[in-house]
Amino acid sequence: MNSAETRTLLAALDAALDRGQRAALATVVRVKGSAYRREGTRMLVLDDASQVCMLSGGCLEGEVVESALGVIESGVPEVVHYDLSEDATWGLGLGCGGSVDVRLERVEPDAVTLLWLDALRNGEAAALCVPITGEGRLFVQGERVEGKLSDPALHAFALTAARARLSTRDPRAATVTAPGGQEVFIDVNSPAPELLIYGAGHDAQPLSAQAQALGYRVTVVDPRQVYLTPGRFPGAALLPLAPEELQERLELSPRTQAIIMNHHLDRDRVCLWHALGSSAAFIGVLGPRSRYGQLLDALAQEGLHATPEQLLRVHSPVGLSLGAEAPEEVAVSILSELMAWRRGAAGRPLNGHEGPIHQTYAARREAEPQTEFSSAD
Structure with missing residues (x-):
């Protein structure tokens, strides 16, 4: 469950408790086969039968609310099984081809x-x-x-x-x-995952906005304060740092995913060296592979050579191959790769895939050892 959903659920819970309403949390605890959401997805049910957030595409919610109202009254937690298969005689017969178990528990101040x-x-x-x-x-x-x-x-x-x-x-x-x-x-x-964007250009704006919608905490760094404004990057942390200030004033954590998109060779070179020397787990470089080679050559001419381990964290060109052209499309491409990387997924079309669609790529690869995947795919 992403952080945006969690914030929505908690705000509704706090408001309900302030009003004196009772509530129950419904949490998906097991999924077998295919289902719309995964384990850990939560829904809030209030004692007036209203709900906040969803456990499915809309097929389960009515049944869950009815069961949750009983738990709110009794105070006794329970796990309810829902059959989503098309052929289920006694189940819901929703056609998803799987089943889910949902744990219902009244919210108590313990x-x-x-x-x-x-x-x-x-x-x-x-x-x-x-x-x-x-x-x-x-x-x-x-x-x-x-x-x-x-x-x-x-x-x-x-x-x-x-x-x-x-x-x-x-x-x-x-x-x-x-x-x-x-x-x-x-x-x-x-x-929340951390996204650092080196560069406050026009194409960084949709990347920042879309990343925040996905729950990222976004930071944008650029020496040009005229571009680095809250109006252009609402909700993001803004750092007006010159390239020579990065080493001393900006520390990246292992949770940081960094994207270099200054559209300026000198700034990109300095930012790449800064990212390589940091703990950032993912370093994406916008632009063709040849440009990335230019950046490494320029660093080498200064006597700066990245280790093989450092270079393994670099993704160039960053993004999935979606045919993206407009800045908003490029943002989708980049964030798609970041999601696939975080979750160990292949980042390939689901068309023709047999089996649960939410199964991690690592698990699929274990089942199909002939399949290979790398960051260059």
């Missing part, structure tokens, strides 16, 4: 819930572990642990699994199975 909601509000890395069958809830945030699961072995397993999941590039919620066969749902929240 310590674990309050910590989890605070982590969601603040965009902090954290996990909430809930057994599919059994009792207890476990909140994990760094070294902090709050709550416990009733089964000590499952508690220890969930704690280790949650921390491992939070350490991945793009942590995703999932139901996992302990060695003893018990299942636990690990919901995760992670800070």
Whole structure:
């Protein structure tokens, strides 16, 4: 669930609680086959049967609201199974070809819930572990642990699994199975991904706007203050830094995805060297591959040579091959590659693909070892 949806849900929850309304959270905890959304997708249901956010394309919501109203009254959490297959005799028969399990829980002001909601509000890395069958809830945030699961072995397993999941590039919620066969749902929240745009040109504007719509925290850096204005880049952090100031004044984290698009060889050269020397996990260079070669040659003439490990982080030309021409289309191309990179997906057409469409590319590659993928595809 992206950060924009989370903000919408939390704002509605806060407003409802201020009004004295009761509410339940509906969370997808398991998906089998094909479904519209994935594990970790949340929907808020209020005691007046209104809802905020969606778990599907509209096919499940009515059923979920009805079940959630019962949970709001009883206060007893439950996991409800929904069959989405076309041929289901007793199921919903919605034609998606899969099934989903949804956990319904009334929102209560206990310590674990309050910590989890605070982590969601603040965009902090954290996990909430809930057994599919059994009792207890476990909140994990760094070294902090709050709550416990009733089964000590499952508690220890969930704690280790949650921390491992939070350490991945793009942590995703999932139901996992302990060695003893018990299942636990690990919901995760992670800070918003960071996009750094070197260059405040015309084509950087739609990239900034579209990235923010996808939940990115965007920073734009450019020495030209006349271009670097809130009117051109609403919602973005603006850094009017000259190229020679980058090394001392701008530090990039391992969560940063950097795009170099100054349209100026000298500035691009300095920005590329800055990004290579940083911890940024993804470095995209706009323009043809030959231009990237020019930048590396210019750096080499200064005695600056990137290591092979540094160069592995560079994506040039950045973006997926979509035939993009207009700035808005180029932004779609770049963000499409960033999404594929974060989630381990192929970035290829789904046409003809058999099986669950949300399965990660890494899992598909394991099932089909003859398939190869690299950042140059």
